[in-house]
Amino acid sequence: MKTLPLARLQAREEHVEAFKALAHLTRLQIFFFLVRQGRDVPAGEIQAELEIPGPTLSHHLDLLRRAGLVQSRKEERFVYYSARPDTASELVRLLTACC
Numbered sequence: 001m002k003t004l005p006l007a008r009l010q011a012r013e014e015h016v017e018a019f020k021a022l023a024h025l026t027r028l029q030i031f032f033f034l035v036r037q038g039r040d041v042p043a044g045e046i047q048a049e050l051e052i053p054g055p056t057l058s059h060h061l062d063l064l065r066r067a068g069l070v071q072s073r074k075e076e077r078f079v080y081y082s083a084r085p086d087t088a089s090e091l092v093r094l095l096t097a098c099c
Helices: 013-022 025-037 043-050 054-066 085-096
Strands: 004-006 009-011 070-075 078-083
Touching (some): 013 025, 013 054, 025 043, 025 070, 025 085, 043 054, 043 078, 054 070
Antiparallel strands (some): 070 078
8 A cells, every 4th residue: 555654644545535536526515515514414405405316416425435535324214424524634634734
């Protein structure tokens, strides 16, 4: 695994995947929406608020989840999503470590 030392932080492959996931306008909008909500949000609410078709939303949420930027939980027939603030904070620290 290649790493890039920045102060005390190490850039890792997980960071690359997270940045790649955020390098798409729709995923960035989803992520920002979840961060602003600060709570678990049902997929239907995300879909209604951002006006994204269901299958497209599922695809983007899956990529964000696999990149470690959001987490999901299923409750009965609903799936709830929330931003992972630990991952977002780590990315911010990584970016600002070199500035």
